[in-house]
Amino acid sequence: MPWTGVAGGHTVLLSAAQIALFLGYREIYIIGCDLNYQTSQVYAYNLAGDGDGKAARDDKLMAANTNAGFRRLLQDAEPTGVLIANAGIGGYLLSLPRVNFENLFWY
Numbered sequence: 001m002p003w004t005g006v007a008g009g010h011t012v013l014l015s016a017a018q019i020a021l022f023l024g025y026r027e028i029y030i031i032g033c034d035l036n037y038q039t040s041q042v043y044a045y046n047l048a049g050d051g052d053g054k055a056a057r058d059d060k061l062m063a064a065n066t067n068a069g070f071r072r073l074l075q076d077a078e079p080t081g082v083l084i085a086n087a088g089i090g091g092y093l094l095s096l097p098r099v100n101f102e103n104l105f106w107y
Contacts, residue, residue, distance in 0.1 A: 011033055011066055014066065014073070017030060017070070021076070025082070027085075028083065029087040030070070030085070030088065030093065030096060031087045034090060034091025035063040035067070063092050066093070067093065068095070070084070070093065085097050085099045087104055
């Protein structure tokens with residue numbers, strides 16, 4: 001149920017996918033979740049209350065926790081025939097089956 005949550009706070013995509021699953025979507029594609037926290041750019045949100053978005057964080061643990069959350073969603077979805085797939089290009093979201101981003105759209 002979406003009110004119990006699987007998100008660990010590292011990406012809102014976990015919450016969005018969980019809500020889509022609850023609402024009855026049969027195909028859920030995750031786009032733009034590369035789990036690459038190695039960037040010099042400041043995040044749009046504050047990660048740990050330091051005020052500038054450059055908080056000290058354990059990037060590998062964040063990626064592992066996010067993968068675990070997606071893995072849990074996938075385990076709930078698969079028995080019901082729902083597809084949750086990674087349509088991103090590259091990155092470290094490895095707990096979901098990968099699909100080709102370009103094949104999702106008609107040109």
